[in-house]
Amino acid sequence: MRPVYVVSGGVSKFAKARPDRTFQAIVKEAYDYAIQDIGLDFPTFTRAVDGSVASYFSDHFARQLMAAIMAQDYLGLCPKPSHRVEGGGATGGLCLQEAWKSIASGHMDVCVAYGFETMSHVETWKGNEFIALASDVSWDYPVGGFYSGYYAMMVTRHMKEYGTTVEQMAHVSVKNHINAYHNPYAQKRNRYSIADVRAAPMVAWPLTRLDICVMSDGAAATILASDDGLRRLQAAGASLPQPLVKLTGIGRGTDAMRMADRPHFDFETFMAEYATEQERGSDETRRYYQKLWDHGTRYPGVHSFRAGRTAGNMAYKHAGITDPLKELDFVELHDAYTSSEIQTYEDLGLCRYGEGGPFAASGKAFMPGIDYGLKLPDKPVCPVNPSGGLIACGHPVGATGLMQGVFALWQLQGTVGKHFGDETLQLKQPRRGAIHSHAGTGTYVTVSILEREAQP
Amino acid sequence: MTALPDQRPESLGGYVVHGVPFPLETDPEALAFLKRMAPLQIEQPYQITYLHSYGQDSPWFAAVSNRRLLANRDPSSGYTYANPRGHDMFSGAETEWIDITDRKASVHAFTVCHFGSEEFLPECPFVLALIEYEGVNTLFLTRLMGLDPQAAALDWIGMRVRPRFLRNSKLKPTDVYFVPADSPEA
Numbered sequence: 001m002r003p004v005y006v007v008s009g010g011v012s013k014f015a016k017a018r019p020d021r022t023f024q025a026i027v028k029e030a031y032d033y034a035i036q037d038i039g040l041d042f043p044t045f046t047r048a049v050d051g052s053v054a055s056y057f058s059d060h061f062a063r064q065l066m067a068a069i070m071a072q073d074y075l076g077l078c079p080k081p082s083h084r085v086e087g088g089g090a091t092g093g094l095c096l097q098e099a100w101k102s103i104a105s106g107h108m109d110v111c112v113a114y115g116f117e118t119m120s121h122v123e124t125w126k127g128n129e130f131i132a133l134a135s136d137v138s139w140d141y142p143v144g145g146f147y148s149g150y151y152a153m154m155v156t157r158h159m160k161e162y163g164t165t166v167e168q169m170a171h172v173s174v175k176n177h178i179n180a181y182h183n184p185y186a187q188k189r190n191r192y193s194i195a196d197v198r199a200a201p202m203v204a205w206p207l208t209r210l211d212i213c214v215m216s217d218g219a220a221a222t223i224l225a226s227d228d229g230l231r232r233l234q235a236a237g238a239s240l241p242q243p244l245v246k247l248t249g250i251g252r253g254t255d256a257m258r259m260a261d262r263p264h265f266d267f268e269t270f271m272a273e274y275a276t277e278q279e280r281g282s283d284e285t286r287r288y289y290q291k292l293w294d295h296g297t298r299y300p301g302v303h304s305f306r307a308g309r310t311a312g313n314m315a316y317k318h319a320g321i322t323d324p325l326k327e328l329d330f331v332e333l334h335d336a337y338t339s340s341e342i343q344t345y346e347d348l349g350l351c352r353y354g355e356g357g358p359f360a361a362s363g364k365a366f367m368p369g370i371d372y373g374l375k376l377p378d379k380p381v382c383p384v385n386p387s388g389g390l391i392a393c394g395h396p397v398g399a400t401g402l403m404q405g406v407f408a409l410w411q412l413q414g415t416v417g418k419h420f421g422d423e424t425l426q427l428k429q430p431r432r433g434a435i436h437s438h439a440g441t442g443t444y445v446t447v448s449i450l451e452r453e454a455q456p
Numbered sequence: 457m458t459a460l461p462d463q464r465p466e467s468l469g470g471y472v473v474h475g476v477p478f479p480l481e482t483d484p485e486a487l488a489f490l491k492r493m494a495p496l497q498i499e500q501p502y503q504i505t506y507l508h509s510y511g512q513d514s515p516w517f518a519a520v521s522n523r524r525l526l527a528n529r530d531p532s533s534g535y536t537y538a539n540p541r542g543h544d545m546f547s548g549a550e551t552e553w554i555d556i557t558d559r560k561a562s563v564h565a566f567t568v569c570h571f572g573s574e575e576f577l578p579e580c581p582f583v584l585a586l587i588e589y590e591g592v593n594t595l596f597l598t599r600l601m602g603l604d605p606q607a608a609a610l611d612w613i614g615m616r617v618r619p620r621f622l623r624n625s626k627l628k629p630t631d632v633y634f635v636p637a638d639s640p641e642a
Contacts (some may be wrong), residue, residue, distance in 0.1 A: 019495040086467075129573035138510060139539050144569060144576045144627045149584045152567030157586075160565075160613045205568040205608040208519050259538055260586055260595035284598060302565055302586060302595070 001104040002136035004247045005230060006450060007223045007240060007405030010034035014187040014218035014394035017120035023067060023219070024074035025055075027116045029398075030221040031075055034112070034406075038223070039239040042076070048236045049223075050108035051081035055115035056398035057088060060130040063121065071114065081108075088134050089334060090208065092220065092401020093437020093446035097250045099224045100448070109229035111406075114287065116219035117396035127215050134440055136258050148212055148337070150259065151443050152204035155339035156294035158303040159206075161296075164205045164342060164357035171374065172338035172360045173210045173391060178372050180388025181426040185403075186218055187394035193373060197338075211338040220402035222409070236321035242455075245412045248322070249449035251314025253307035255300070259441040262306075264298030273406030274299060274309050274351040277322050285352060292354055297351075303339075307444035308347030315434070316349070316449040317408075324349045325364075328382050330411060330429035332404040334438035334445075335389040344436060348447070350382060370424065386411065386425050408433045412452040478572045510627075513540040515553060520632050521625030524556040527592055538589060538596035560590040561634065563615045581605035587617065587634055602635040 010033025012018075012026050021029075033046045038181045052075075054068035058101060064070070068084035083206040085095045099113035119127055125151060140150075158164050174194060174238030180186035192210060200208040224247070226231060234240060256262055265273075271280065279285045314323070321327045331348065335341035342356035351359040359365065363376025365384035387393055387407040409431055410416050416426035430452070437446045466624035476496070479486030489516065512518055519526045529536045530544035536554070544551055566585040571577070601620070615616040616637035625631045 019497055021495075063502065123574070125572070125574040130570075132573045133634055138508070139629050140597055143599060143630055144572060144579070144582055144584050146569055146572045146576065146584075147568050149569045149572070152569075153565040153584060153586055156567060156610060156613060157565035160610050202568075202570045205571065207567075231621070254540055256545075258597070260539055260597050261537065261541070261545075264593065370628065 002226050003436075004100050004103040004243045005225050006405065006409050007225050007230070007233065007246055008038045009036040009222040009402075010037065010220065011185050011399075011403050011406050012219045013185055014216045014396060014403075016044040016187065016214070016216065018217040019120070023062065023116050023118045024071045025115050026118070027071045027219040027221065028074060028126055028218065029430040031112070031114055033105055034221045034223050038233065040233070040237060042234050046076050048232055048238075049077070049080065049110045049112055051102065051116060052077055052112045053057060053085055053098040053102065054082055055085045055091045055113070055402070056117055057086060057091045058117070058130055058397065059119060060133065061117060061119050061127070064116060069118065075114070077112075078196045087444040088439030089336060089395075090437040090439035090444040090446050091398045092403065092405075092434065093443065093448065094252075094401070095398070096222060096247075096402055096405050096448060097252065097446055099222070100247050100250055102398070103224050103226050103229065106226075109226045109232060110126065110236050112221060113224065113402055114219065114221040114401045116400035117398045118217045119215040119396060120217050124215065139355070140258055146204065147441075148204040148207055151337045151339055152207045152341070152442070154259070154302045155206065155337070157301065158339065158343065158356075160304055162354040162357060167194055168357035168360045169206075169211055169338040169342060170194040170336065172341045173197045174372055174374060175366050175412065176335060176341075176389040177210075177384050178370060179367055179386055179425060180392030182420065182422045183388050183393065184420055184422070186388045186411060187214060188391050188392045189371075190392075196433050201362075206455070207337060208341065213336045213390040213395045216396040218394060218396035218403070219401045220399040220406055222402055222405050235243045237284045241413045241415060242411070243453045245409050246451050246453060247448060248451045249315040249317075249319030249447075251311040251316070251318065251447045253310025253314070253445050255305065255307040255442050257440065257443055259302050262300055262302060266298070267293040270299040273307060274313075276309075276313060276324075277316070278349060279352065288352060297354070303343065303454050304353060305343060305438070305445060306345070307442050308438065308447070309346055309446040311436075311445040312348045312448040315449050319432075319449040319451070321449065324434070325382050328432055328434050330384055330386050330408070330427055331436065332387060332389070332408050332433065332435045333436035334393060334400070335385055340438070341384065341389070344407050345384070346432070347399050348436065350384070367425065383427065386427065401435070404437065405448070405450070408435050408450045489543045497512060512542040516540045517627045519555075521565070521627060523557075524552050524555055525619055525632060527589075528552065528555045529554050536592045536596045538587070538592050539594065556589055557619065559592065561587050561617050561619070563613050563617060564595050564599065566600060566608075566612055567606045569607075581625040585617075585634065597629070599630060601633055602633070602639050611619065631635040
């Protein structure tokens, strides 16, 4: 496989509704931004790019089959090769990885990944119905199809198993909303307190409206290139920001559509097949897990995402990461729910299973230099969702995973201030970050590692 | 051969609107002004009736309409699925049917939905629960009745429950629901 660079990116302003533009024109906003950011004009980039990968989640929301080819056409990319990727909430993450494959395999030297979703064309509760159609329509949907309900069931089990609290979950909401206060692309830019989160209307016990992301209209685009692709772009007049950023690891995992069907593995199976390298190497952690299993924990059940753990382990191995909390400078993860951010801390090995709640309230995942109005016992170690995540930025499904890629790129380039008009969310010289895209109740999960090249 | 009429028939109603504001003359200044025009939005109804087959899972629905709960089991390992599954996920072998109606059951996880998808909004608040059966390896998603939705508490997890069946089967998984085991018989 060849090295793959993430060269540029763009994001449309995520909004509850964008009736002023068709989806193709919203994609073009993100696409044009990515092109202009490397100093190229539209026709020059069109000549330089080999092809694309497109992503959108729902034909129901689009009310249009093959919508991706309409975006391809609008972007002037016909007749170059392209295909649409779909995998629920992980659609954007899958799209980025498919573009990575196109470059890494040698099939393309310059590839653009773009994604979108327009969710405002139906009322909110009809939108929830569409999303719930991404659960088994024979067995899950007819019982009361509602994703917030599915995630609430998972977290009641997490609370029962591990003692996770609603206040720990609310820490995630406070953090991500306040981070997004400094992100002009975010849909929600509000300061909330723990009390605000708990006092918000109850949606699915114990998740309130502020524990849950919103639906959005939006698009994102990223440009990927090989070494030859970089040379081609430069020859065409592109000004490539230094240091360059590479995509150094990808991982994916899957699990059963019906979360009721997930296995409940024993301790030995967990340690042999799912424990992180770090967990396997620690006698203390082995004893910790043995104690959990002695008390009845089984894996993954409905409290954990083995697809996320599988994707993380695979991406870490690919990128040579053994201690993710120390070796990652930030993570942009799929916080569709505050509870799923906590579950994902554990899946990604930022802490051990069962420790996600205390980790959320520790301060380790918060940004340095921001006053959250909270007493946090620990200093930031690995900020999670510095952009504000899905909870505050919004979740136009097919664009979300690509949005994470763009925000991670800007962090690693050190260009957050330029793009946001605000330096607050720029970490000091981050070297490596992870992005995590997640579908369904944990059915498809992708993890990708982005890394800044060492300065010469 | 008869030619088609040279005018399409006009009608009132539907999405016909009258007098959409538009410049009287399409001079360059007026055309440039169109860039500032607000978007037009119309409604597009979409309704479809599907013929949905339960395929190899059909006996489960026949059973539940006769007040029995079935499960599928791998004949070699005994691994048992609360939701029907024609083939085992580990061996790939075809599963067999077993009757689990009278097995002990308890709440594994739950939530109270105060909002829901459009189809279920009129039923809010309702309780969703994942049920674990004794000797069954996977869970079963269902509605839990007989509890106060305003009094949700984690100690509902582990509560012993038993199935109750709709008298008038709809051939849906909601033909069965669960109630606390100490609830009086219907």
